[in-house]
Amino acid sequence: MQILIMPKAILQIDGNNFYASCEQMIDPSIKGKALVILSNNDGCIIARSSEARKIGIPMGQPYFKLKNKLTQLNINVRSSNYELYGDISNRLMQLLRKNCEGLEIYSIDEAFGTIKRPKGKSLYKWGKDLRALVYQNIGIPISIGIGETKVLSKISNHLAKQMQNNSGIFDIGIVENKDRYLNKVKVDKVWGIGKRMSIWLRNRGITNALELRNMPSNQIKEKYGVVGLRIQNELKGNLCIPIKDRTSDRKEICVSRSFSYPIDSLEELNQVIIKYVLIASAKLRKYNQLSSAITVFTNTNTHSKNFYKGEATGKIDIPTSDSRIILKKSLELTKKIFKPYRKLKKAGVILQKLQSNQYKQKLLFNEQVIQKEFYQERLNYIIDEINKKNGRDTINWGSSIIEKEWNPLRKKLSSIKTTDIDNIPIIYAN
DNA sequence: TCTGGGGTCCTAGGACCC
DNA sequence: TCTGGGGTCCTAGGACCC
Numbered sequence: 058m059q060i061l062i063m064p065k066a067i068l069q070i071d072g073n074n075f076y077a078s079c080e081q082m083i084d085p086s087i088k089g090k091a092l093v094i095l096s097n098n099d100g101c102i103i104a105r106s107s108e109a110r111k112i113g114i115p116m117g118q119p120y121f122k123l124k125n126k127l128t129q130l131n132i133n134v135r136s137s138n139y140e141l142y143g144d145i146s147n148r149l150m151q152l153l154r155k156n157c158e159g160l161e162i163y164s165i166d167e168a169f170g171t172i173k174r175p176k177g178k179s180l181y182k183w184g185k186d187l188r189a190l191v192y193q194n195i196g197i198p199i200s201i202g203i204g205e206t207k208v209l210s211k212i213s214n215h216l217a218k219q220m221q222n223n224s225g226i227f228d229i230g231i232v233e234n235k236d237r238y239l240n241k242v243k244v245d246k247v248w249g250i251g252k253r254m255s256i257w258l259r260n261r262g263i264t265n266a267l268e269l270r271n272m273p274s275n276q277i278k279e280k281y282g283v284v285g286l287r288i289q290n291e292l293k294g295n296l297c298i299p300i301k302d303r304t305s306d307r308k309e310i311c312v313s314r315s316f317s318y319p320i321d322s323l324e325e326l327n328q329v330i331i332k333y334v335l336i337a338s339a340k341l342r343k344y345n346q347l348s349s350a351i352t353v354f355t356n357t358n359t360h361s362k363n364f365y366k367g368e369a370t371g372k373i374d375i376p377t378s379d380s381r382i383i384l385k386k387s388l389e390l391t392k393k394i395f396k397p398y399r400k401l402k403k404a405g406v407i408l409q410k411l412q413s414n415q416y417k418q419k420l421l422f423n424e425q426v427i428q429k430e431f432y433q434e435r436l437n438y439i440i441d442e443i444n445k446k447n448g449r450d451t452i453n454w455g456s457s458i459i460e461k462e463w464n465p466l467r468k469k470l471s472s473i474k475t476t477d478i479d480n481i482p483i484i485y486a487n
Numbered sequence: 488t489c490t491g492g493g494g495t496c497c498t499a500g501g502a503c504c505c
Numbered sequence: 506t507c508t509g510g511g512g513t514c515c516t517a518g519g520a521c522c523c
Binding site for chain 3: 167249251284370
C-alpha cells in the first residue's frame with residue numbers, strides 16, 4: 058500500500074444517485090423521471106433517482122411492499138445491473154485520476170482525491186470545471202466536497218448537495234464562517250459516526266458536527282478509543298486518515314448471494330459454493346494476490362423463527378490463487394456447515410489473509426512439482442482470459458455446472474449497452 | 488410467497504512464549 | 506497472607522462504510 062504525501066486539499070467526489078444515473082444515461086426515455094433500482098433477487102430498493110427521492114420513496118425498503126405504490130405513481134423500476142455500473146465506474150475513475158494529483162477509489166461511485174491549493178484560494182472554480190468535464194465525457198453528474206481532511210471533505214460534499222446554487226461543489230477549507238456550517242451538519246451525518254455512536258453522543262447532548270469537534274476528547278477516547286478520536290481530530294482539520302492507493306492491497310474477497318429459492322441438500326449447496334469460489338479466485342488472480350485462508354458460510358432466512366447460520370474457516374498451507382486448491386478446501390468446509398432439513402437462503406465464501414503474489418513462496422521440491430504448478434497457473438490464466446473475453450461462464454470447471462434457477466432473479470434488467478457487443482444500440486440513418 | 492452484497496478497521500481475550 | 510511482567514499472534518465479533 059502506498060500512502061501519498063500529505064496534501065493541501067482533500068477532495069471527495071461521488072456520482073449523484075449513481076446507479077440511477079447510469080440507467081438514465083443509457084436510456085434517455087427515463088431521463089428526468091422517477092426511477093428506483095432493486096437489489097439482487099429484486100429484493101430491496103437500493104437506489105433512487107432524485108425525482109423518486111422527491112416523491113418520498115424510501116431507501117432500503119422491500120420491493121414487494123412498495124410494488125403497488127410504485128405502479129400507481131408510474132415510477133420506473135430496474136434490477137441492478139452491476140456490469141453496467143462497474144464499467145461506468147471504471148471510466149469515471151480513469152478520468153478523475155487524470156485530473157487529480159492522488160486518487161483513492163473508495164467505492165464504485167466514490168473517490169478521495171488530493172490537489173494543491175493555490176495560496177488562500179478557493180478550489181470552487183476548479184471543481185466546477187472538473188464536474189463539467191465529467192458530465193461531458195461520462196454523462197454522469199457528480200458532487201465534489203473539498204476540505205482539509207477526509208471527514209471534512211465528506212461534510213463538504215454533504216453540504217454541497219444541499220446548496221441550491223452551488224452546482225454540487227463546496228469548499229469548506231476556505232469559507233469565512235466554518236463553524237456555522239459545521240453547526241448545520243447533524244452528528245449522524247458525520248462520516249464514521251453510525252447508529253450506535255450517534256445514540257451515545259446524543260445522550261450526552263452532542264447533536265451536530267461542531268459540538269462533536271468541541272467536546273472533551275478524553276470522553277470520546279474512553280468510549281470509542283482511537284477510532285472516535287480520529288474522527289474528532291479530522292473535524293479539527295488534522296489529517297489522521299490518509300489517502301491510500303488501494304489498487305492491490307485488499308485484505309479479503311467475499312462473494313455471497315441470496316438464492317431465488319431455498320436450498321436443502323448438500324449437493325446443491327456444494328454447487329453454489331463452487332460457483333462463488335470460482336468467482337472469488339478469479340478476482341484474486343485479477344488483483345495479483347494469493348490467499349491462505351478461506352471461510353464459507355450459509356444461513357436460512359434472517360427473518361425466520363429457526364434462524365440458522367453456519368460458518369467454517371480453514372487454512373491453506375501455501376498461499377495460492379489456484380481455483381482447484383481453493384475449491385478442494387472449500388468443499389471440506391461446506392460439509393461442516395451443512396445442516397439437513399434447513400431451508401438455506403444464502404451462502405458465501407470469503408478468501409482471507411491475502412498477500413501479493415510477488416512474494417510467492419517457491420517450492421523447494423523437485424522439478425515435477427514446479428512443472429505441475431506452472432501448468433496449473435497457465436490453466437487458471439487461460440480460463441480467466443477466455444471468460445473475460447466471452448463472459449463469465451463461457452468455460453468452467455466440470456464440477457460447477459449449475460442449475461440456472463438458483464441464480465438471483467433480475468426481472469427488470471436493463472441491457473448492457475457499454476460492455477456487451479450484442480447490446481450496442483443501433484442507430485438507423487435515413 | 489417476497490427483506491442485497493461487499494468491504495475495512497479495531498478491540499478484547501485466549502494461547503503461548505521467555 | 507502470597508500467585509511476575511512483558512510480549513506476540515490469532516480469532517471472534519462489533520461497528521461502520523458504500
